[in-house]
Amino acid sequence: MARPTTLKDHFRETRLFSSRAMVALVFTIALMLVLVARLVDLQVIKHATYTVLSDQNRVHIAALPPTRGLIFDRNGVLLAQNLPSYSLQIVPEQVDDVDATIARLRQLIAITDDDERRFRKRYKSSRRFKPITLRTRLSDQEVARFAVNRHRFPGVDIAARLYRHYPQGRLAVHALGYVGRINERELQNIDTSNYEGTDFIGKTGIEKFYEDILHGEVGVQQVETNAQGRTLRVLEQTPPVPGLNLHLTLDADLQRIAEQALVEERGAVVAIDPRDGSVLVLASMPGFDPNLFVGGIDGKTYRALRDSPDQPLFNRALRGRYPPGSTLKPFIGLAGLEYGVVEPDASIYCPGWYMLDGDDHKYRDWKKSGHGPVDLNRSMVESCDVYYYDLALTLGIDRLSSFLEPFGFNDLTGIDTSGELAGLVPSREWKRRAKREPWYPGETLITGIGQGFNLVTPLALASATATLSTYGQHLRPRLVAATEDPYSGEVVDFPVVSNIAIAAEDHANWQYIIKTMIESVHSPRGTARRIGKDAPYTIAGKTGTAQVFGIKQDEEYVEEDIEKRLRDHALFIAFAPAHDPRIAVAVIVENGGSGGAVAAPIARKVMDAWLLDKGHLADAATAGDTP
């Protein structure tokens, strides 16, 4: 190595190095200033933006679903409540492989194919960060098994939720209805922000009708979550407002008696307090257990219910449209009196059939041999059809239908539960519109005995009976008497609502009809004498038998020969005590046959329970009034 050269250049090299070191220092400081400039940009100039982003990362809005209101009967018997349950939830965005996760979960927890199918359906449509329920109502063992293994399942968690429970089971199911999981169609119609975190919504009945009141208002919670989505602490919260409790007008004991009376049958019983429209009984049988629907009913059970020939899911009380049959006769008779077309004492002769001029069709009486001479009283007591053929023809369809409509036979009663259907009172105008045909006189005849186009729901029939019992005071039937705030205990009574009142021409006419209805029950010739004999209070009633099956002109209706499903429907309407009514009842037993033999005893049981067991006879003004 050439040492001298190195020595020679020593000072030059030192100077060179020093100048390069200076450059390096300047370079370093310059680049550091670049970094500082960048940091000033991030931390000072854009600080607000990044603070927002940072809060969006950590602060999440969690909904606090309100507790659904409870439902009680008129005596405080609990009909619908909320019970805690544990469900298994999956947050999609936190799970790498959903299929594998479910497969592994199956080793710990029973997951049916239905559960998985439901989960998949919701998995497709919901947002990635929202938990989706896979299984509901885990057993304690399942909760414990999962808790031990939880670390193996990121994104899967157990949520404690309240679920709806109906402690009385199938009792009054057609009045109460039930709740179920919110479906997509319902999602369109609700304020989704108020249903954040809510699993259930009223599907039918009172649960559906009073959904807004029962549901309450959602609360909001600002929570801090970590990157894995676990909630660490609550920053701020607005508590939810719980739904209001409902106190019904229904009486669970009466309801049970009515349902038990119908237990072998298909039919409906509706009982109303005529003074305020309170519905005491709203029974439709057979029924089903609403608890099946709450967690999501399995397909097999549902198909069994849906396809059963007895149609347990069908709400006969609200949606069953039956021909009223002879139960319409008191209203027709009253129409005759009010229009002044009948003299109560004037008789016509009943040969067992009726014929229109210029027509050889025989309109039969139920009594083949005929009733002989019949006045209004006898026509009601014995339920003579020929008398009402004649009366209907005299009144004409126009007067008939306009008289019946205010009783609510052609409308919804407006009851506060969902799913009601309206009955039908035929008229010329209706027939032109619905059938595009003119009205025939023969149709007027059969309208007079509640057959033909006439249709009525058990509820509307009970409501009309209540209206009849109070001389035209037409009140809207109601199921909810009051709401109660679960926190403050504040009770708000629901007002009694009048439907269109009927202007009674003459109370005497109404009294006359009621008298004939009393005799129908209490006189030895009355069609409902079976229940009148030993009654400790006065009952005004009317039997009815509605034809399901048309028999040919020359055939005879022999009950034994006809298949049960084609037998007549048995109907009965009644109110009691007759002069100060506390209860009005309508009973329909599908294919029950005779109204007097089958339907009337059921009504009697309900009235007994209300008036005797519950003591409502005692406060009636005419308690001592016996037939």
Added chain:
Amino acid sequence: MSLLDTPVHDLGQRRRSLAQHLHLDPPLLLGLLLLSGISLFVLYSASGQNIDLVWRQVVRLGVGFTVMFALAQLNPAPLKRWAPWIFAIGVGLLVAVLVAGEIGKGAQRWLDLGVFRFQPSEVMKLAMPMMVAWYLSDHPLPPSAKRLAVAGLIILVPTLLIAKQPDLGTALLVASAGLFVLLFAGIPWRLVTGFAALAAAGAPVLWYFMHDYQRQRVLTFLNPEQDPLGAGYHIIQSKIAIGSGGLYGKGWLNGTQSQLNFLPERSTDFIFAAYAEEFGLLGILVLLAIYLFIIMRGLLIAVQAQDTFTRLLAGSLVMTFFIYIFVNIGMVTGLLPVVGLPLPLVSYGGTSMVTLMAAFGILMSIHTHRKLLPR
């Protein structure tokens, strides 16, 4: 300016202190201890108050300071003699890694020596400046064109070997360690600008040779929002952490981005973001001031070094330290693409810290083994 003008006679033999007996440089040592202290504080917070992890870092720092102390005792003269051998062994190990190395995190960087696993590229961080400085120091500076070409080759071979592993961050550091020697050796500025222009022109060629994940990093750097939950997640969360820290920071243990796990790699490569979130711009300025202090002290040591080899070596080691800092902070703030480099002496991690401490040991050795002429 004033630092460079510090009078040499202040270090006169009659005033030799305990630090000089131990061959330690007190200002440098102070800077390193301050950084270590900051590191432990930030790590405790960023690890979610994991005291075990802090203790492990304490142990690593202990090892690092021990290595530094040991190297400081060593006279720089034998370093120069050993330089070619260390470099040759380093290159040999790099080849061995490519042939028989272990794969970790998708790259072939490790050599299993039975007792411990070992990254030969770390050796090269020291061997490279030593080798280039050795090669240039015995000849007049600035170096001749021929020498420059050979030096270029010396730099290129290990750089390519490391880049092939692939470990772009370390390759960058090793290359710049060599290049800084050239800069300090007085390579003409027109050559520097020429190479810079060539590098810029060569970028597309580089793109062609890059691995998919490396290309992805560059794309992510250019537009992190295009894949906010995937590749862009790191940089977005890092910027949120830094930006939301503001001027004064959210306070120690109160950084939501790091405490709630939104910030990835917050104990290691992204610890700067965790620090920036909790201590704000003021905290950062303190940190940068410490770094600048260490760099200035290092450059002063280089300027005061007594021979060309130690001068070039010291200058290069200091500037490589700065490159670490700049690349890491640049990456965490979104100025540079993500290359896996830790924040020197603050990030959690062992190997690179030991190498850095070794470099500071060499700097101290250079400074404390000068033969001082009394005036």
